[in-house]
Amino acid sequence: NLDEFFMVRVAGLKRRIDSGIAVTAASGLSPRQQLRAISEVTHRRQDEHAHYVIEHILPELAKQRIVLLSWDKLTESEKARLSDYYKKQVFPVLTPLAVDPAHPFPYISGKSINLAVIVENPNSGKSHFARVKIPDNLNRLVPVDDLTDEEGREERYGFITMEKLIAAHLESLFPGMIIKEARSFRVTRNEDIDVEEDDAENLLNAMEKELLRRRFGPPIRLEISNEASPFLSQLLANQLRVSPEEVYRLPSPLDMTVLFELQALDRPDLKYRPFIPTTNRQIAEVETSHAQDIFASIREHDILLHHPYDSFSTSVQAFLAQAAADPKVLAIKQTLYRTSSNSPIIDALVDAAHAGKQVLALVEIKARFDEDANIAWARKLERAGVHVVYGIVGLKTHCKLSLVVRQEAEGLRRYCHVGTGNYNPKTARLYTDLGLLTCDPVVGQDLTRLFNQLSGYAPKSSFHRLLVAPRTVRTGIIQRIRREEAAALAGKEAWIKIKVNSVVDEQTIDALYRASQAGVKIDIVERGICSLKPGIEGLSENIRVRSILGRFLEHSRIYAFANSCGPQIGDGPASGPEVWIGSADLMHRNLDRRVETLVRITAPDQVEALIQYIDLQMADSTVSWWMDGDGTYTLHSRDKEGRPLVDSQAYLIHTHTRKPRGAN
Numbered sequence: 001n002l003d004e005f006f007m008v009r010v011a012g013l014k015r016r017i018d019s020g021i022a023v024t025a026a027s028g029l030s031p032r033q034q035l036r037a038i039s040e041v042t043h044r045r046q047d048e049h050a051h052y053v054i055e056h057i058l059p060e061l062a063k064q065r066i067v068l069l070s071w072d073k074l075t076e077s078e079k080a081r082l083s084d085y086y087k088k089q090v091f092p093v094l095t096p097l098a099v100d101p102a103h104p105f106p107y108i109s110g111k112s113i114n115l116a117v118i119v120e121n122p123n124s125g126k127s128h129f130a131r132v133k134i135p136d137n138l139n140r141l142v143p144v145d146d147l148t149d150e151e152g153r154e155e156r157y158g159f160i161t162m163e164k165l166i167a168a169h170l171e172s173l174f175p176g177m178i179i180k181e182a183r184s185f186r187v188t189r190n191e192d193i194d195v196e197e198d199d200a201e202n203l204l205n206a207m208e209k210e211l212l213r214r215r216f217g218p219p220i221r222l223e224i225s226n227e228a229s230p231f232l233s234q235l236l237a238n239q240l241r242v243s244p245e246e247v248y249r250l251p252s253p254l255d256m257t258v259l260f261e262l263q264a265l266d267r268p269d270l271k272y273r274p275f276i277p278t279t280n281r282q283i284a285e286v287e288t289s290h291a292q293d294i295f296a297s298i299r300e301h302d303i304l305l306h307h308p309y310d311s312f313s314t315s316v317q318a319f320l321a322q323a324a325a326d327p328k329v330l331a332i333k334q335t336l337y338r339t340s341s342n343s344p345i346i347d348a349l350v351d352a353a354h355a356g357k358q359v360l361a362l363v364e365i366k367a368r369f370d371e372d373a374n375i376a377w378a379r380k381l382e383r384a385g386v387h388v389v390y391g392i393v394g395l396k397t398h399c400k401l402s403l404v405v406r407q408e409a410e411g412l413r414r415y416c417h418v419g420t421g422n423y424n425p426k427t428a429r430l431y432t433d434l435g436l437l438t439c440d441p442v443v444g445q446d447l448t449r450l451f452n453q454l455s456g457y458a459p460k461s462s463f464h465r466l467l468v469a470p471r472t473v474r475t476g477i478i479q480r481i482r483r484e485e486a487a488a489l490a491g492k493e494a495w496i497k498i499k500v501n502s503v504v505d506e507q508t509i510d511a512l513y514r515a516s517q518a519g520v521k522i523d524i525v526e527r528g529i530c531s532l533k534p535g536i537e538g539l540s541e542n543i544r545v546r547s548i549l550g551r552f553l554e555h556s557r558i559y560a561f562a563n564s565c566g567p568q569i570g571d572g573p574a575s576g577p578e579v580w581i582g583s584a585d586l587m588h589r590n591l592d593r594r595v596e597t598l599v600r601i602t603a604p605d606q607v608e609a610l611i612q613y614i615d616l617q618m619a620d621s622t623v624s625w626w627m628d629g630d631g632t633y634t635l636h637s638r639d640k641e642g643r644p645l646v647d648s649q650a651y652l653i654h655t656h657t658r659k660p661r662g663a664n
Contacts, residue, residue, distance in 0.1 A: 002042070002046075003111060003188055004368070004369065006188045006220055006221050007110070007188060007189065007190065007191040007192065007217075007220070008191070008192045008368065010035065010038060010220055010221070011190035011191070011192045011217070011220055012192055013031045013034055013035050013038075014035070014190070014218075014220060015190070015192070016031045017031050017032055017035070026506070035245075036245070039245040039246070042248075043248060046248055046250060047250070049256070050250045050251050050256075051251070053256055053259075054251055057259075061262075064267070064270060065155065065156050065157055066157045066159075066262060066265070066267075067156065067157070067158050067159070068141075068159055068160070068161065068253070069144055069158050069159065069160050070160070070164060071160065071164055071165070071167070071168040074144060074160070078144050078145055078158075082142065082144065082160065082165060083169065085142065086165055086166070086169050086172075087172075089138070090135070090138065090162070090165065090166065090169075091169070091172055091173075093135050093137075093138070094132060094133075094135070094166065094173060095132075095133065096117075096130050096131075096132050096173040096174065097130060097131045097132070097133075098128060098129075098130045099128070099129045099130065099131070099239075100128060105239045106131055107216070108131070108187045108219070108240070109133075109187075109215070110187060110188060110189035110191060110215070110217070111186065111187075111188065111255070112133055112134070112136060112186065112187070113133075113134040113136075113140070113162075113163055113184060113186055113254060113255060114131055114132065114133050114134060114184065114185055114186065114187075115131065115132040115133075115134065115163055115166060115167060115170075115182050115183070115184055115185075116129070116131060116181075116182070116183050116184075116185050116224070116228070116232055116235075116236055117129070117130045117131070117132060117170060117174070117179065117181070117182045118130075118179075118180040118181040118182075118231075118232060119170075119174050119177040119178065119179055119180060120177065120178040120180050121177060121178075122176070122177070122178055127180060128177075129235060130174065132166060132170075132173065134162050134163050134166065134184075135162070138162060139162070139261055140161055140162045140163070140253075140258045140261065141159040141160075141161060141162075141258060141261045141262070142159060142160050142161070142162055142165055143157075143158070143159060144158035144159060144160055145158045157265060157267075161252070161253050161258065163184045163252075163253070164252075167182045170182055181228070181229055181232055183224060183225040183227060183228040183229075183232060184224070184225050184252055184253070184254050185222065185223065185224040185225065185228070185236060185254070186222075186223040186224075186254045186255055187219045187221070187222055187223075187240060188219065188220055188221035188222075188223075189215075189216075189217040189218065189219055189220065190214075190217035190218050190219075190220050191214045191217050191369075192214075192217070193207070193214055193366070193371065203365065203390050204365060204375060204378065204390070207365050207366070207371055207375060218241070219240045219241065219242050219246075220242070220246060221242070221246050221248065222236060222237060222240055222242045222246060222247045222248065223248045223250055223254050223255075224236060224247065224248070224249055224250070224254075225249070225250070225251070225252050225254065226249040226250055226251050227252070228249070233247060233249065272551055275308075275653055277307070277308050277309060277310060277311035277312070277313075277429065277656075278309070278310065278311060278656055278657065279292070279310070279311050279314040279315070280303060280305055280310040280311070280314075280315055282297055282300075282301060282303045283297045283303060283314065283315060283318075284297075284314070291318065291322070292314070292318070293322075294315070294318055294319045294322055294437070295322065295326075295406065295415060295439075297437075298415055298437050298438065298439050299413075299439055301603065302436060302437065302438040302440065302601075302602070302603050302606065303315075303436070303437040303438070304434065304435075304436055304601065304603070304606040304609065304610075305419075305434065305435040305436070305437065306432070306433075306434055306556075306613075306652075306656075307421065307428045307429075307431070307432065307433045307434075307435070308428060308429045308430065308431070308432065308552060309652050309653065309655075309656035310656070312425055312428035312429070313344075313425060315435070315437070316402075316417055316419070316423065316428075316435060316437075317344050317345065317348075317425060319402070319404075319415075319417060319437065320332070320334070320345060320348040320349070320402065320404075321344070321348045321351075323348070323352065323404040323406075323415070324348040324349070324351040324352035324355065324357070325351065325355070326406065327355075328406050328407045328408065329352070329357055329404055329405065329406045329407075330357060330358060330405050330406065330407055330412070331357060331358040331359070331360075331403075331404070331405040332349065332352050332357060332358075332359050332360070332402070332403070332404050332405075333359075333360040333361075333362075333401075333402070333403040333447070333451045334349060334359075334360070334361050334362070334401070334402050334403075334423070335361075335362045335364070335397055335399055335400060335401045335402075335423075335454075336361055336362065336363045336364065336374070336377065336423060337364045337367050337370075337397065337398055337400070337422050337423075338367055338370050338373075338374075338422040338424055338427075339373075339377065339422060339423050339424045340424045340425055340426045340427075341373070343377070343423075343424075343425070344425060345423045345424075345425075346377055346380065346381065349361055349381060349384075349386055350380070350381065350384040350386070353381075353384045353385040353386045354384060354385070358387075359381075359385070359386045359387065360386070360387045360388075360389065360451065360455060361378075361381050361386050361387070361388050361389075362388075362389050362390070362391055362397055362451070362454050362455065363377055363378045363381070363388055363389075363390060364390070364391060364396055364397045364398070365378060365390055366396050367396070378390075387455075389454065389455045391454055391595065392453075392454060392595060394593075395470065395593060395594055395595050396589075396593065396594045396595070397454060397594070397595045398583050398584075398590065398594040398595060398596055399418075399450075399468075399582070399583050399595050399596050399597040400417075400418065400419035400420065400421060400422065400423065400435075400582075400583050400597075401416070401417070401418055401419075401447055401450070401451070401597065402416065402417040402423075403415075403416055403444070403447045403448065403451060404416075413439055413444075414439065414441070414443075414444030414445075414447070414448065415437070415438075415439045415444075416436075416437070416438050416439070416440075416443045416444055416447050417435055417436065417437050418435065418436045418438075418443070418447075418466075418581075418582065418597060418599040419433060419434065419435035419436070419583070420433045420434045420435065420555065420556045420557050420581055420582060420583055421433030421434075421435070421555050421556070430552060430553060431552060431553045431554075431555040432552045432553070432554050432555055432556050432649070433555050433556050434556045434557075434558070434581045434610075436581065436599055436601065440465065440602075442464050442465045443465050443466070443599065445464070446463045446464060446465055446466040447466075449461040449462075449463065450463070450466065450468060450597070454595065465599060465600050465602075466597050466598065466599055466600075467580065467582070467584075467597065467598040468595065468596070468597050469584055469590060469591050469592070469594060469595060469596035469597075470591060470592050470593065470594070470595070470596075473584050473590075473591055473596055473598060474505065474507060474508065474591040474592075476598070477508060477511075477559060477586075478507060478508060478511045479565075480496075480559070480561045480565065480578065481496060481508070481511040481512060481514075481515050481520075481561075482511060482514075482515070483561070483563055483565065484496055484515055484520045484561055484562060484563060485511075485514055485515040485518040485520055486518075487520075487562065487563050488515070488518040488519040488520045489518050489519070492563070493562050493563075494515075494518075494519065494520045494521070494562050494563065495520060495521040495522070495523075495561075495562045496512070496515065496520055496521075496522045496523070496560070496561055496562070497522075497523045497524075497558070497560040497561075497611060497614040497615070497618075498522070498523070498524045498525070498526075498558065498559055498560070498586075498614075499524075499525040499526075499554075499556060499557065499558040499613075499614050499617070500524070500525075500526055500527075500557050500558075500585045500586055501526065501527050501528045501554075501555065501557070501585045502526060502527075502528040502529040502530065502585045502586065502587050503524060503526050503529070503530045503531060503532050503545075503585075503586045504529055504530075504531050504585075504586060504587045504588065505586045505587060505588060505591055506531075508586050508591075509531060509532045509586075512532060512540075512543065513532075513539055513540055513543075515542075516539070516540045516541065516542040516543045517538070517539065517542075519542065520542060521542050522542055522543040522544070523543075523544050523546075523614060523615075523618045524543065524544070524545045524546070525545075525546055525547070525548060525554070525614060525617045525618060526545060526546075526547055527547055527548070527549075527553070527554045527555070528585075529587075530545055530627060530631075532545065533629045533630070533631065534627055534628075534629060535628065535629045536629045540629070544618065544626075545626075545627035546617065546618055546624040546625060546626055546627065547624060547625040547627065547633060548617050548622075548623075548624050548625075548648060548649070549625065550623075550647060550648070550649045550650075551649050551650075552649055556581065557581060557582055557583065557584060557585060557598075558579065558580070558581050558610055558613070558614060559579070559580045559581075559598065560577060560578070560579045560580075560607075560610060560611055560614060561577065561578045561579075562577055563575075563577075563578065564576055564577065564578040565578060576604070576607070577607055577608075577611060578600065578607075579600070579601045579606075579607045579610050579611065580598040580599065580600050580601065581598065581599060581601060581610070582596065582597050582598030582599055583596045583597060583598075584596035584597070584598055616646075616648050616651070617648050619646070620636075621639070621645055621646050622645055622646045622647075622648050623635075623636065623637045623644075623645045623646065623647050623648070624636055624648075
């Protein structure tokens, strides 16, 4: 996330400065002042992060016999074994690049790990600079040993980073030269994309050209080993044209994502217990290997899905696969923001097109850092005969929608899926998300109108059970906040429960403050940025903000209100709580610059389940981070007696676990 922040947000600030645009932000800071503040905070945070890894995480790993080693700490036999590995597997793929009048300073690809090397010619005494890129198609953690005890159990899991292994063998790359210094470094580049959609005759071609240009964006951050000499650090800064504030001296290893490679270790004692998502009970009462008729299940009742506890493959994925194979299905319309490689969702759409169905895919080719993949999907879908469109000019299509039109005895029936997360089977196992499967004619009509708006010209479309950004999500939420405010002032029960990724939108925050001052109890579960300040007397004393950080990334969005607007708005019950789920966070980009949807949940049991879900995560008995009025978070993991609190995700895993057929 920090890399992307620099590649997009910091890059955008630098572009404004270079363009002479000095518009003051909502914070009151100019672009140059923002850059300075970002640099100060980021230097401090990266130092804290790196030292925490070195002082806490690596020692804890060492207690579990998992160690990162330096070359000089290895035994002679270990060095011999690693030298043999280097000679056979590493040396052949390395390319040293010298810098001299005949060899200009090489292009440094963004986020790659490199060695900056100073070598000296023993004959002339002159020093020269060279760069060696660490191959990104080889693991950065190289196993050092395979020490086992008498029973065959590992005694130590030792690793050396690839950059340290290569640094120890630089003589093979520069024979006859004296190695004076070798330090790792990493560059972050401007990778923001700026396509003038109004002027582009073909958005796909324009995006492809911009993606090619993005690879060569100017450097905006240099991370270098804190062991590098001032001479080497300055040399790189000069060549890359980065300012002193853009140089980050950090302890090795740079880019701590290298530690993800430790997940491959066979150490079940250090991992979460395996978890297998189960089929939603409204799709199948018992787990079975036989395909279920999902259309029949949806006709019986709306189905509320909660991933990853409910299996994505036996619900959403199976829904689209069944639609592709069903001869009664006439049309499928689908939004795609991000999906997986070898996507079964793409395969289902291709199969449907090959079967002669009318298939529309709205592929968002501007999805940040998934542009290349989405362009490839768009090309594949077009070749299969799918109608591919790219949404509305000036807006990203972020909503998660699927519409299936099926011929049945009574006529055409529309089956719909509205979700909070992407149609991605991989992230569906790692992110918590919600989805609604329904054949409610009102939702079917809403989705039909929205897809027509996205693929054609229908700017005046109106919706009944959907709120759609950028037109009605903010106004719809604020309307409901004000309704709770009025209820509280009238002495009625009034509360608001929100679960989102981020809370930034000033208009919504102001409305929440006013509701709090009127006595409305407001609970917010958020994972990312929160500009609202809770618990401040006279402003927000009735607002609580908490965050859940656990095994899964909390990604679902829920908006719940104590009092219903009635059936004329949202087509739901006329009284009682009102709950919406969907793709929109409380951010400017979601509310103003994206197509987002919220769908109203109308089944009373599902409304109650979602309210209970937020209550579980907000409970004092649940492990969570509590936000204070000054923006700091405090972890609450034990009660006053020191007993561990409830892990809400583990609790939901337990409640969703089902016994196989025939089990007692």
